[in-house]
Amino acid sequence: MIKLIASDMDGTLLDAEMRISQENIEAIQYAQSHGIEFMVATGRNRSEALPALEEAGIDCAMITLNGAQVFDQEGNVVFSAPIDLETTQTILDILDEHQIYYEVSTNKGTYSESKEQRIENFAAHIAETMPHLTHKMAIAMTVARLEFLPIHFVDSIHELIVQDEITILKIICFHKEGAVYLGPAAKKINAYDELFVTSSGENNIEINHRAAQKGIAVSHVALNRNIDMKEVMTIGDNLNDVSMIQAAGVSFAMGNALSELKEYAKYVTEPNVQSGVGKAIRRAIDEEL
Template sequence: MIKLIASDMDGTLLSSHLDISELNKQAIKTAAENGIEFMVATGRGYSEARPVLNEAGIHCGMITGNGAQIFDEFDNVLHTVSLEKETVKEAMKILEEEDLYYELMTTEGVYSNNEAQRIEKFAILLSENIPHLTFKMAIAMASTQLKMLPVNYTEHYDTLVDDPEVDILKVIAFNEEGAKRFEPALEKLHKLMNVHVTSSGVNNLEINHVDATKGNAVKYIAEKRGISMDEVFTIGDNFNDLPMLEVAGVSFAMGNAEDKVKEVAKYQTDTNVEDGVGKAILRAIEENL
């Protein structure tokens, strides 16, 4: 019997409109009624993840930044794994050499140095997820959505990195051209020490400390709860979800997941627009997976 559920958000728990369906909410409630703890495990930062959950009335723990931070349901920080500052500077240099727009996820929130580019990147995400949405409409939606997601702007990332009071949790780069555009940067980034490079979508590249993975974060929570990994359920759709799918006793891939994710997961469910998370949770309970 499962005792802990860790679900990815984008492309998994969230629909194409970036909200949580009624069936998914009901399944999470059913899990709680059966004594099963639910939490999200996302590449998003705290300030980007919590508003969506609050809007859906879901009060749960969170693994954020791909495992860089863990929060309990009361928003207390339980664990943090940050990047070394010199490593951050080296990664920034590589991304700038390759002319890639990037943002910094920190213990003080998400930082961008270009508001126009941030809106453009979010618009691309929306247009990819919502059929028949024109790019002009996506830009308008992105501007509205981002106003609800706290973000900080700075002219110089170096000042932020040099601040001893701020830890850098993740560096995330974006480009609409996808994987090929990232190849030159990837070759250089893989030479850096103590980094884990992954992605949560075809148009981004995410750089964390080597120990900051969703898999390590889920194991941390399970150990604190006295739960066996055989009693852990994880579900996701993209490459940054692989570490937690590999360590869980019950693992589900979304119907819209990358092929590699489907190969690793033990089970498969429907897509994120077909209540895949809710259906997987109910199946796990009904079949006592």
């Protein structure tokens, strides 16, 4: 019997409007009524993840920043896997060399050096997932969406990260040309054994400490709850979900997931815009998967 469900957010739990559908909300409540704990496992930081959850009335533990931080239901940090300062400086030098835009997530929030580049790169990401949109429509949708994703803009991230109170947890990089620019940089960064490079879209890469993976974080939570991984269900859509899809006894790929993730998952559900998470939860419970 399933005792713990961990779901990705973007492209999974959230619909095209970055909200949690009523069908998904009711399925989560259905799981909770069966004594099953629900939590999210997202690439977002906690402050970025909270608005959609609070709007839906969902109060849960969170795996954030791909597993770099785990929070209990009250918002206390119970696990953290940061990137050290020297390694971070090396990563940023590589990204600067390849002219790649990046944002750095820390214990004090997420930081960027350019609001304009942030909008451009997120618009490219939206256009990738919704190709029917014009560039102008993608920009407008991006501006509306980014209001829900808190970020701090600074003149120099290099100067920010040397401050004593700053702990670096994740670096996310974007380029509208995708792998053409990101690939060579990722290859250099991958040479560092302590780092783990993944992606949540064709035009980005996400860099974490090797211990910061969703699968590791879900296993940590399950161990803390005295739950066997065979009793854990995970749901995702992209490459940063692979580790938790592989680790769980019951795993679902979204209908809109990458084909590679579908190969790892035991089951496939409907796309995120059709409340695939809710359908997967009800199927898993009703069919006793």
